[in-house]
Amino acid sequence: MALHGERCGLRMTADPRYGAGVTTVRQCVPGQVLAYLAGGVPVSGPSRTSVQVDVDRHLESTGIEGVRYVNHSCAPTAVLDTGLLVLRAVRELVAGDSVTLFYPATEWDMAEPFTCLCQENGCLGRVAGARFLSDAQLSGYRVSAHIQRLRSGAC
Numbered sequence: 310m311a312l313h314g315e316r317c318g319l320r321m322t323a324d325p326r327y328g329a330g331v332t333t334v335r336q337c338v339p340g341q342v343l344a345y346l347a348g349g350v351p352v353s354g355p356s357r358t359s360v361q362v363d364v365d366r367h368l369e370s371t372g373i374e375g376v377r378y379v380n381h382s383c384a385p386t387a388v389l390d391t392g393l394l395v396l397r398a399v400r401e402l403v404a405g406d407s408v409t410l411f412y413p414a415t416e417w418d419m420a421e422p423f424t425c426l427c428q429e430n431g432c433l434g435r436v437a438g439a440r441f442l443s444d445a446q447l448s449g450y451r452v453s454a455h456i457q458r459l460r461s462g463a464c
């Protein structure tokens with residue numbers, strides 16, 4: 310039984326849809342920290358593997374803890390807290406579950422848009438960043454504060 314605050318561990322695995330992905334090693338409870346974005350190096354703009362943590366701040370990391378291998382899903386199992394720089398489970402996960410993020414929750418205008426293959430209900434199809442989505446498409450997702458500011462036109 311996983312405990313709140315105890316890291317549940319991540320491992321890289323082959324993902325039939327995307328080639329590589331990240332799965333849990335142990336059971337995780339909702340809200341549990343899956344990874345810390347330690348060691349992220351600021352980069353000048355978005356890349357295929359960077360994470361946007363503020364309006365004009367993008368981090369790149371080489372380790373699994375940097376979430377660069379976490380795939381996108383339109384029904385994500387994790388959320389990235391860009392204030393605390395932690396990856397948290399959004400629902401109960403069992404060992405071996407895929408860890409996924411809704412990329413537009415942090416990414417405004419992605420360097421390499423792609424066609425989503427998640428096959429979830431309400432799948433966006435094309436994933437290019439929050440800039441290209443309607444309010445309806447973003448509703449129901451936990452969107453980062455910098456994305457909310459960008460969408461409000463405050464930046």
Ligand SMILES: [Zn+2]
Pocket residue numbers: 382383384425426427428429431432433434
């Ligand atoms: Zn999708």
